[in-house]
Amino acid sequence: MEANEEARDWAELPRDALLAVLHRLHHEDVLTGAGQVCRPWRRAARDEPELWRRIDLRRRAALSTPIVHLDAMAHVAVMHSAGRCEAFWAKDFVDDTFIVFLSRRAPKLKSLCLISSNISTQACPLLKRLRLSKYRFHRRSAVGDSEAMEIAKMRDLRCLQLLGNSISNVGLAAILGGCARLESLDIRHCFDVEMNDETRVMCARLQTLRLPDDSMDGYDLSFGSPEMNPGIPGLGFPDNPVMNFGFRGDILWDSW
Numbered sequence: 362m363e364a365n366e367e368a369r370d371w372a373e374l375p376r377d378a379l380l381a382v383l384h385r386l387h388h389e390d391v392l393t394g395a396g397q398v399c400r401p402w403r404r405a406a407r408d409e410p411e412l413w414r415r416i417d418l419r420r421r422a423a424l425s426t427p428i429v430h431l432d433a434m435a436h437v438a439v440m441h442s443a444g445r446c447e448a449f450w451a452k453d454f455v456d457d458t459f460i461v462f463l464s465r466r467a468p469k470l471k472s473l474c475l476i477s478s479n480i481s482t483q484a485c486p487l488l489k490r491l492r493l494s495k496y497r498f499h500r501r502s503a504v505g506d507s508e509a510m511e512i513a514k515m516r517d518l519r520c521l522q523l524l525g526n527s528i529s530n531v532g533l534a535a536i537l538g539g540c541a542r543l544e545s546l547d548i549r550h551c552f553d554v555e556m557n558d559e560t561r562v563m564c565a566r567l568q569t570l571r572l573p574d575d576s577m578d579g580y581d582l583s584f585g586s587p588e589m590n591p592g593i594p595g596l597g598f599p600d601n602p603v604m605n606f607g608f609r610g611d612i613l614w615d616s617w
Contacts, residue, residue, distance in 0.1 A: 379405050380412065388417055392434045406441065413442035419452040419476065435459065439466045448472035487517050494524040506532030513539030522547040524580070529553045530560055537563045545569035549577060 374382075383391055383405060391406050406412065416438045418431055431454045439446055439462070446467035455475045463470065473488060493508065509532025512521065518540040528536075528551050537543065544567060548554055551573050564570050 374401070376405065380409060383409075383412055388413075388438055389431075389434065392437060410441065410443040410445040413438055414445055415448040416442065416446055417450045419450050419474075432459065436462065439463060442467065444468055446470055448474075450474040452476040486515055488515055489517055490520040491515065491518060492522040492524075493526065494522060505529070506535070509533065509536055512536055515540060516542070518543055520545040523551055524548075525550040527551075527553055530555055530557075533560065534563060543567065547571040548573055549575050549580070 379402065383402075391412070416435070418435050418438065431451070435451060435454070436459075439449075444466065446463075447469050449463060449467065449470060449472070451474070453476070471489075491512065493512070505527055506529055508526065509523075509528045512518070512523075513532075513535040516539065519542055521536070521540070521543060524547065526548070528548065533548070533554055536546075546564065546567050546569070549571050554560070554573055556572055
């Protein structure tokens with residue numbers, strides 16, 4: 362910059378140009394940096410719901426934002442959306458308490474992606490697409506069909522992926538019976554499901570079906586080799602605890 366060149370006054374940036382800049386930034390950057398540059402920038406970040414229509418707070422490798430701060434930022438971001446949030450992505454910090462808050466503050470929510478979070482179906486019964494993916498299948502997991510019975514209450518579900526889940530034929534029947542609108546089902550690595558004639562008849566109405574032994578080609582998360590040996594009775598497995606029908610462990614909860 363030449364000595365006689367005037368410094369740019371970022372506070373005078375036209376509103377449409379300012380919003381174009383903010384739309385290009387990660388939401389963590391807007392909440393912690395760009396949105397604090399000056400009063401006009403703070404006002405734009407706070408008062409423009411369109412900026413928060415699709416909220417992405419998945420933790421990035423380059424940042425070490427504490428989970429407690431991410432939770433606070435998520436609350437602020439949702440409030441900034443003024444009820445217009447349609448999509449929300451997060452990792453690690455979301456629980457049922459936040460989901461209840463989200464359901465109240467984001468009535469137009471259509472898409473939800475939560476990675477490694479602890480939530481229950483009771484908090485989001487209207488999802489249309491759900492991915493509940495475990496890192497590894499465990500034979501005779503303590504979880505059993507408890508997750509499947511909760512999923513069966515999601516009446517609007519269209520697409521469901523249950524990778525490495527401990528679901529059995531009983532749980533599968535409950536899902537197919539409860540989710541009448543289900544069109545696509547992916548149960549790869551769900552080796553407690555026996556694809557007998559009765560099960561195939563139940564699945565016949567589905568447009569897309571991926572079975573336990575199908576190839577993992579195209580799967581976008583890491584996964585481990587299945588543990589086919591039963592664990593110690595009554596103890597379950599450390600990456601599959603369930604409390605109050607919560608889903609925990611290496612999980613991707615997603616509504617696409």
